[in-house]
Amino acid sequence: MSIVPAPVARQPWSMLVPLFGLVAFGALVLTSAAGGDFSRYASSHLLRFAIFFAMALVMTVFQxxxxxxxxxxxxxxxLLMLLAVEAVGFVGGGSQRWLDIGPIQLQPSELMKPAIVLVLANFYGTLPMGMVPTWRSLIPAGALIGFPMALVLLQPDLGTALAIGFGGAVVMFLAGLPLRWFVGAGVAAAAIAPLAFFFGLKPYQQRRVFTFLDPESDPLGDGYHITQSKIAIGSGGISGKGFDQGSQSHLNYLPEPHTDFVFATMAEEWGFIGGIFSLVCYALILSWGLRVARRTTDRFAMLLAAGMTATIFFYVAINLMMVMGLAPVVGIPLPFLSHGGSSMMTNMICLGTLMMIDRWNKSTPRSGLIT
Structure with a gap:
């Protein structure tokens, strides 16, 4: 008889160990970002994780x-909550993204990221395979994605709109839609990009694109954020400057050192070693998510697991590219390291869904191909 209780042994420790490592490392980085004050960011970071991890555990029992x-x-x-945001939403940071619901301020667009994956997985999971490569599968799915994206763009929140579109596109691709449709969509997007840039983006969003293309042209103006982020990352070297020794964040050169640019804060103090540790943890979590998707026995669960993994990947990839100057600044935090309740909630919903599907896989014997 094993000395480890069965409920503990059944947990997906190959994902949980790197997850706990990231969250603990995040608390350490956030303590430093607050000048050594644990209570300012790190305590709420750990509390939110504990609450949302408990939520994820509850999700695993869903049938x-x-x-x-x-x-x-x-x-x-x-979708109705996104409409309510436009009517009575709370304005913060120049954007109208939140609803005041009693003691909390809820950002419905964050919840739409996993919700779009869920609804599309359900749509394609129940659709006959013969209808997948037809317009009858494309138009409803396009509408399901298009409505929330349009409402989020009105807030305006380009990063979240792109995240919704990315998760939806991954589900549609894995569902079996013809590749030529995605190629055609890419060509059409490239064709209308100039019009969307000049007439669809706000002036500050246009400046972000110009800054991304040439941040050194205005290092003290629009290029300031990316320039300081690169300086912080580069100055960390191999092993970093040490805990609570980062000059860029402590002297207020680095913008948002505890949220969007937390990776730069970490890299300055922990260097290449800290960066590799973070990337390895993310790789382990994402690879576990892909394994869960591959082990499923039905199309709905496969699409749901792959879409949730893709949503987490989008957060990680865009944030890292952003702080390194490889993508425009779009305000997407780094999962499990950044301080922020909305991001933690969304990513823990994704992980809770994956843990739920993992339990489905273990309780259902494999019978061959996914149907």
């Missing part, structure tokens, strides 16, 4: 039938 049942109602409720 597949229940998850499918709530897919469309949840999507409709969130």
């Amino acid at each position: 597949k039938r229940f998850v499918k049942f709530v897919a469309y109602p949840a999507y409709v409720v969130l």
